[in-house]
Amino acid sequence: MKKKIKPMTRKSFITYGLLLIVFVAVEILISTGNISSMLKGLLVPICVYSILAVSLNLTVGFLGELSLGQAGFMCIGAYSSAIFSNLVKETITQPLIRFPLAILVGGIFAALFGIIIGIPVLRLRGDYLAIVTLAFGEIIKNVFAALYIGYDSAGLHISLKSQGDLGLAPDGKMIINGALGISGTPNDSTFEIAAAILFITLIIAYNFVNSRTGRAVMSIRDNRIAAESVGLNITKYKLMTFALTAFLAGVAGVLYSHNFYSLQASKFDYNLSILVLVFVVLGGIGNIRGSVIAAIILTMLPELLRSINNYRMLMYAIVLIVMMICTSNETIRSFFVRNIEKFKGLFKKNKAQTETVKEGE
């Protein structure tokens, strides 16, 4: 008897395979010089957005709660890792050692915040949870925009008032300069590293969803009270998912901050969280592969078609509304389902007949 592969395993391997093919294709394009500099500049952001979309999908698609704080966690990852990299860039000159450490620092800080925020927030549900995560994201952004950090021989100086308030020695250097943001971050993010991290993110996401924990999380989404009554610790599983989402968003933030020489906190406003939500919704809520595909296409599209750039945001908005009405309204949904079944039926008829013959033998 042939060993059967579980459908979920097959799904994940198809995703890995597709991604590998795209990666190799892009590498060939780069080495033969057939890629425009504009597209080349987009490669790391594409990976960043894909990671963000996959991580948000864990919360929206599998936990069934809407979090609008993705940009905030990304901001924490970006800032904490940039501080770390700036501090150690003279001592650890090898980016291959420094950058993975920065990624860990950013991810762990974001996850810690995810847990700290998650404990009060996850008691709430639905609309309240969404608005509170949004509030946290805005708080994080505002605090970082008012933060001044510099260092000199005496160590780190932190202030919430102004650069002058730091009292830096003349040889000191600024790391975070209030609203002007971080500067001097080493450019460690390369497409290869970003792609590798996207790959690891996917492995984590697929394994999480297929694990015992993942199934528990989905049962909470489908019926919280039933899940609680069979003895699942709701808070624990919610917190785990939330922390994992925050960790991955933090890692995405690390990639993002190490891709630019300077970065302002104002980049991490709630529009970014909504953009990521658009990726998740368009790719299909609960569909990890879809999130990646949507993130890739929607990030590239406006750059490839400059003329539609003005209408891009408007299209995102319409996509959100139409997707939601089509998937959540019973009448419209059953209309689609019926027609898709019909369409599939046309193809499957012959195949099904041959299969029944085989089984009869």
Next chain:
Amino acid sequence: MAFLETLINGISLGSIYAVIALGYTLVYGIAKMLNFAHGDVIMVGGYAVFTAMVTWNWSPWLAMLFAVVVCTLLGITIEKVAYKPLRKASSLSVLITAIGVSYFLQNMALLIFKEKPKVFTSVVNIPKITLFDGKVVIKGETTAAIITSVVIVVALSLFINHTQKGRAMLAVSEDKDAAQLMGINVNSTISLTFAIGSGLAAVAGMLLCSSYPTLTNTTGAMPGIKAFVAAVFGGIGSIPGAMIGGILIGVIEILGRAYISPQLADAIVFAVLILVLMVKPTGIMGKKINEKV
């Protein structure tokens, strides 16, 4: 004296938040949804007044009437097109749709009115009041905001508690199915709620833009979210609660901006929301909702 002036400015901003929060509270009470696009209706109201007054040279009163009509129609349209098909859907999909509508309005305004901020001419024509030999100056806009919001809250309370339509709204917010069985047209009641909420948003838009005269496509977003904070603070579903919550949030924001840090004022307001939800999720005047299995 400076403190008194700051406090009055806070109450004025808070009154505007209160008018916006009323829209949130009404819609949340009846449709059980967070209308994320409510803040952007404020922005539409601002642009409507701006277009009528500056481009078409209408008188302020006519322009205000025009803005209220535009926003009311917009509110009804949004409800019919985007929210009505999702009446039975999960709250997650309704929320995402509402975010989509909010995004749509912002970007539509960006396409029509472009990125450059418009300078809003105040619609208020009240002389400023000086107290204590000119040590405290209260601008006409401040007085207008406070008076308007008080009038609106009183009128709305009377409407809801003493008219048939208003009681129908109360009934729908209690129990949709039972209200329907009693012969109340639930759909038209929900439409009416959206119409009132959006009309109030237009008024709030005018007051907001008169006090803070720069108008961009995201003008309504932050006040919208803060007004939601106010509605939650006061207890969602409660009209006096929205008023109290709005004024408290306005005062906290302005005092925070003046005495703590201008950059952190927004963060302080959001911190208040989180504290309220942790300590008393039903707000100051909210009802306790028991969860059914």
